[in-house]
Amino acid sequence: MNADDIRLMNEKIFILETIHPAALYGPDSPLLPLLKKAFPQLKIIARGEQIKVQGPAGDIDRFEEKLDRLVSLYEKRHHLSEESVLSILRGAVQAAEEDPGEPDNVLVYGNNGSLIKARTRNQELLVRCYEENDLIFAEGPAGTGKTYTAIALAVRAWKNKEVRRIILTRPAVEAGEQLGFLPGDMKEKLDPYLQPLYDALRDMIPAKKLEALMEEGIVQIAPLAYMRGRTLDHACVILDEAQNTSLSQLKMFLTRMGRDAKFIITGDTSQIDLVRKSDSGLPRCMELLGNIKGIAFVRFDSGDIIRHPLVKKIVAAFSHLPTAGGTSASSKTSSKAPKATAKTSPSESPPTESSSEPGSSPALSPQQIG
Secondary structure (H helix, E strand, C coil), X not given: CCHHHHHHEEEEXXXXXXXXXXXXXXXXXXXXXXHHHHCCCCEEEEECCEEEEEEEHHHHHHHHHHHHHHHHHHHHHCCCCHHHXXXXXXXXXXXXXXXXXCXXXXXXXXXXXXXXXXXXXXXXHHHHHHHHCCEEEEECCCCCCHHHHHHHHHHHHHHCCCCCEEEEEECCCCCCCCCCCCCCCHHHHHHHHHHHHHHHHHHHCCHHHHHHHHHHCCEEEEEHHHHCCCCECCEEEEECCHHHCCHHHHHHHHCCECCCCEEEEEECCCCCXXXXXXXXXXXXXXXXXXXXXXXEEEECCHHHCCCCHHHHHHHHHHCCCECCCCCECCCCCCCCCCXXXXXXXXXXXXXXXXXXXXCCCCCCCCCCCC
16 A cells, blocks of 8 residues: 555445444344445445445445445335445435335334335324324224234324324223233333234334333323323324223313324224223224214224235124124214314314213223222
């Protein structure tokens, strides 16, 4: 190496702040070998969260530009294929958000590059209603993707900087098993009730990133009892299993809505776990709010079921089972819930209900969880 080469040699260190290093240059990633091949004039050393680059200043600048685009693409898709890396290194993709190969109906890119999008007619309707309304009710049988699609919408909104927080909640109601006094601290007591929400998020956000977001309060998962007294601004908030809430609990939740917030309520009125099925406030709430502009209602049916093919047949069989009142589970509330989608005016507000009512849901309150 002559004097001119030494004079032109520069060094720069890049810190990976938002991505786990193994995702970019782990044993299963094609990134590091391809970077070294694309920049033969540079000495590239990857260690931990740091990438050290040595070489001519011009090459380092070009390396930084490509690395930024690769990181942006990974943050969006949670996966880097050899084709996508080569595309960026060759200059075929100007930026991750300008990728011409991206389908326009993708909600988010899941882990390992999986595409998460609306897969049924009513899932597509839920997506449209979310874009046009601030409060959406999604009701229907198990396996139709109500909650999963809602969480995908929340993750997309956060990634697009439309909201600052994602808040997921469920009533802590036992499904007939009588779990009794659960061991552990508060989180360990409540996690079994909230596990389905964790599962959906882990499909869409890498584990390390999700852990960091939860520590920062950007993603929050909590039982419904802990929503009381809060004002939820700039957030996408999802209430799951709403069929297990009373009318007063639903009123409490709905009145948490703050500025620039989006609320989605999901539930299945054929699977009410309350001691008295009639205590469920979801059918009555949908009826009360049916004519308010800005509130949308999406009713899922067996045609939307995307789990194992047997699930659709099981749901159909149980729909003919009479309830205590003598009507079938599938027809009990179908005439009550409106399906219209509309916009609201600032002067309109939902009817108020009494703040307490007899026979409310046996959801666990903060005082009841020792």
